[in-house]
Amino acid sequence: MGIFQMFKEDVDVVFDQDPAARSYLEVILTYAGLHAIWSHRIAHGFYKRKFFFIARVISQISRFFTGIEIHPGATIGRRFFIDHGMGVVVGETCEIGDNVTIFQGVTLGGTGKEKGKRHPTLEDNVLVATGAKVLGSITIGKNSKVGAGSVVLHEVPENSTVVGIPGHVVVQNGKKVEKTRKDLDHHKLPDPVYDRLNEMEEEIKQMCEELNIERKRSDEYEHKDL
Numbered sequence: 001m002g003i004f005q006m007f008k009e010d011v012d013v014v015f016d017q018d019p020a021a022r023s024y025l026e027v028i029l030t031y032a033g034l035h036a037i038w039s040h041r042i043a044h045g046f047y048k049r050k051f052f053f054i055a056r057v058i059s060q061i062s063r064f065f066t067g068i069e070i071h072p073g074a075t076i077g078r079r080f081f082i083d084h085g086m087g088v089v090v091g092e093t094c095e096i097g098d099n100v101t102i103f104q105g106v107t108l109g110g111t112g113k114e115k116g117k118r119h120p121t122l123e124d125n126v127l128v129a130t131g132a133k134v135l136g137s138i139t140i141g142k143n144s145k146v147g148a149g150s151v152v153l154h155e156v157p158e159n160s161t162v163v164g165i166p167g168h169v170v171v172q173n174g175k176k177v178e179k180t181r182k183d184l185d186h187h188k189l190p191d192p193v194y195d196r197l198n199e200m201e202e203e204i205k206q207m208c209e210e211l212n213i214e215r216k217r218s219d220e221y222e223h224k225d226l
Contacts, residue, residue: 003041003045006041006078007038007041009078009079010034010037010038010079010080011024011027011028011034012079013079013080013081013099014027014031014033014034014081015027017081017083017101018081018083032065032066032067032068032082032085032086033066033068033081033082033083033084033085033088034082035062035065035066036062036066036068036070036082036085036088037070037076037080037082039058039059039061039062039066039070040059040062040070040072040074040076041076042058043055043056043058043059043062043070043072044072044073044074044075044076046058046072047072047073052072055072055073056072058072059071059072066085067085067086067087067088068082068085068086068087068088069088069089069090070088070089070090071090071091071092071094073092073093074090074091074092074093074094074095074096074119075094075095075096076090076094076096077096077097077098077099077100077124078098078099079098079099079100080096080098080100080101081100081101081102082101082102082103083101083102083103083104084103084104084130085102085103085104086104086105087104087105087106088102088104088105088106088107089106089107089108089109090108090119091108091109091110091118091119091120092118092119093110093116093117093118093119093137094108094119094120094121094122095120095121095122096108096121096122097121097122097123097124097125097126097142098124098125099124099125100122100124100125100126100127100128101126101127101128102127102128103128103129103130103131103148104130104131105130105131105132106128106129106130106131106132106133106134107132107133107134107135108120108122108128108134109133109134109135110135110136110137111135111136111153114137116137117137118136118137119136119137120134120135120136120137120138120139120140120152121137121138121139121140122134122139122140123139123140123141123142123144123158124142124143125142125143126140126141126142126143126144126145126146127144127145127146128140128145128146129145129146129147129148129149129150130148130149131148131149132146132147132148132149132150132151132152132167133150133151133152134146134152135151135152135153136153138152138153138154138155138156139155139156140152140156140162141155141156141157141158141159141160142158142159143158143159144156144157144158144159144160144161144162145160145161145162146162146163146167147161147162147163147164147167149165150162150163150164150165150167151164151165151166151167152166152167153166153167154166154167154168156169157169157172159172159173159174160172160173
């Protein structure tokens with residue numbers, strides 16, 4: 001497929017997925033997500049030819065104007081759509097399939113300084129909702145959805161819905177996964193600082209009780225001496 005045909009597909013997918021899109025002129029001139037994708041396709045072409053500096057310059061200029069950071073090394077398929085893309089970050093070794101949609105604030109990132117493949121793979125028809133973080137060299141299977149604000153650290157099977165912190169599957173192949181329901185109360189996540197403060201409070205109480213016992217003993221001895 002030629003680059004201009006791919007650019008046209010990128011425009012067409014905006015009309016397919018965004019009911020606010022009214023005209024080709026509006027989409028081409030005002031959609032930051034589209035500008036970021038086009039800039040990436042050009043930067044990625046330079047990156048594959050080992051013109052790394054030029055590729056990075058293009059990606060950083062795009063980041064400045066769009067608020068979307070896509071590393072030129074990332075591999076992105078056809079009909080990729082970024083909706084309200086401010087704050088989106090796509091890492092160097094990301095692999096994104098066809099017909100993938102991501103929303104604002106999404107991070108497709110790594111988990112450390114490991115070498116090689118360190119960013120996620122999103123297979124065809126994946127949707128990643130607002131503010132979600134998909135981290136590490138993991139795969140989000142075809143036709144899966146990642147809920148808003150989720151933090152996904154493990155593989156996700158095809159045809160699944162993932163929510164929560166950490167993210168876990170709640171629907172797979174159209175059926176609810178009952179065993180994960182209790183884990184969705186992510187407002188009840190463990191708080192090690194709070195737990196340690198409770199432990200310290202118990203220790204202080206025990207020390208005070210022991211100190212009171214010693215004071216009583218001391219008072220008894222004083223009365224006996226008198």
